[in-house]
Amino acid sequence: MRKQSWWTSPAARVVVVVVLLFVFLVGVKGLGDGFKLLGRDVLDTFFAATENPFLALMVGILATTLMQSSSVTTAMIVGLVAAPDNPLPIANAVPMIMGANIGTTVTNTIVSLAHLGRRREFVRAFSVATCHDFFNYIAVAVLLPLELATGYLRSVASYFAVYLQDVGGVTFRSPLDRPLKAALVPIKSAAEALVAAERGQALVIIGLSAVFIFAALMLVVRTMRTVMESRVEAYVTRALGRSVLLAVLVGIVVTVMVQSSSITTSLLVPLAGAGLLTVHQAFPVTVGANIGTTITALLASLAVSGEHAQAGLTIALVHLLFNLTATVMILPVPAVRRIPPRAAERLAEVAAESRRWALLYVLGLFYALPAALAVLGRMLR
Numbered sequence: 225m226r227k228q229s230w231w232t233s234p235a236a237r238v239v240v241v242v243v244l245l246f247v248f249l250v251g252v253k254g255l256g257d258g259f260k261l262l263g264r265d266v267l268d269t270f271f272a273a274t275e276n277p278f279l280a281l282m283v284g285i286l287a288t289t290l291m292q293s294s295s296v297t298t299a300m301i302v303g304l305v306a307a308p309d310n311p312l313p314i315a316n317a318v319p320m321i322m323g324a325n326i327g328t329t330v331t332n333t334i335v336s337l338a339h340l341g342r343r344r345e346f347v348r349a350f351s352v353a354t355c356h357d358f359f360n361y362i363a364v365a366v367l368l369p370l371e372l373a374t375g376y377l378r379s380v381a382s383y384f385a386v387y388l389q390d391v392g393g394v395t396f397r398s399p400l401d402r403p404l405k406a407a408l409v410p411i412k413s414a415a416e417a418l419v420a421a422e423r424g425q426a427l428v429i430i431g432l433s434a435v436f437i438f439a440a441l442m443l444v445v446r447t448m449r450t451v452m453e454s455r456v457e458a459y460v461t462r463a464l465g466r467s468v469l470l471a472v473l474v475g476i477v478v479t480v481m482v483q484s485s486s487i488t489t490s491l492l493v494p495l496a497g498a499g500l501l502t503v504h505q506a507f508p509v510t511v512g513a514n515i516g517t518t519i520t521a522l523l524a525s526l527a528v529s530g531e532h533a534q535a536g537l538t539i540a541l542v543h544l545l546f547n548l549t550a551t552v553m554i555l556p557v558p559a560v561r562r563i564p565p566r567a568a569e570r571l572a573e574v575a576a577e578s579r580r581w582a583l584l585y586v587l588g589l590f591y592a593l594p595a596a597l598a599v600l601g602r603m604l605r
Contacts, residue, residue, distance in 0.1 A: 284323020475512020
């Protein structure tokens with residue numbers, strides 16, 4: 225009998241998957257940094273135009289799609305709300321926070337497009353990516369009208385902010401932050417060497433990061449197909465299928481560790497594409513990622529003091545309260561909990577029939593719809 229070499233052993237495959245996932249995360253991080261470099265000067269104009277809730281919602285979506293990070297967008301919103309001259313009232317900031325929740329899902333949706341070449345793979349990956357979209361849109365569709373009618377989020381957050389102000393907070397740094405930044409140095413150096421203009425450098429970084437993402441995804445999925453033979457699928461199914469609460473906690477912990485819900489949800493996409501994860505197992509993890517992305521900014525805001533610190537803490541609490549309310553509203557009831565995954569599966573089947581439907585979905589959801597909301601907002605002035 226031929227002895228199995230280390231390179232073909234399950235341990236070697238796991239090491240390869242870990243390395244490829246790191247390369248994938250480098251690509252996701254680079255994509256975000258590239259879009260920040262490309263869209264940073266546009267955001268000031270966006271934040272200035274928040275007179276009505278529809279326009280503010282659009283601002284939150286577009287700002288986050290440009291920055292590729294809801295954490296960055298919400299941090300900027302907290303800073304503007306807490307600024308001495310109060311350039312952004314809390315009432316205007318609440319719909320922007322909701323928009324940031326929607327905009328953050330664009331990263332994993334774009335990542336899922338890398339699976340377009342294989343139909344079944346794409347259906348699994350796209351459905352896991354878009355169940356996050358459906359959850360956030362349902363949450364906004366219910367909670368935005370409720371907030372406009374009652375001020376529920378603002379009132380409850382203001383109440384707790386009074387008692388939590390100046391209790392002292394902490395700033396958490398992701399253990400992956402330094403390795404990812406170090407890995408991006410050669411990419412950014414190459415961009416600077418190739419192009420002098422900042423926008424040109426941004427495009428180079430985005431292009432190289434996209435290559436990293438797509439190449440890593442293809443190799444991860446290929447390797448994971450062989451890993452499945454060692455019963456990894458059974459372990460994942462057993463862990464995430466055992467309890468919805470456990471899956472939510474996994475999403476929270478991973479997101480707090482990496483400080484990005486986009487990274488957490490994007491990691492689920494290749495797992496789904498490889499058949500290791502179903503959309504129903506992934507959905508509670510994405511809900512947990514929504515909650516986890518609010519915690520680091522909230523903990524940091526607790527340490528801020530000053531005249532306008534309470535306003536900044538209030539809007540940070542609004543972000544947490546919005547996600548907690550949406551979770552309690554959708555997750556506990558099985559019939560309601562199944563709506564986003566089933567809608568995502570149906571959308572994935574339609575998108576798999578033609579690539580243009582997938583592209584139109586991304587462009588329509590994250591760009592055309594916000595533009596339509598802006599027009600609606602102007603009409604309602």
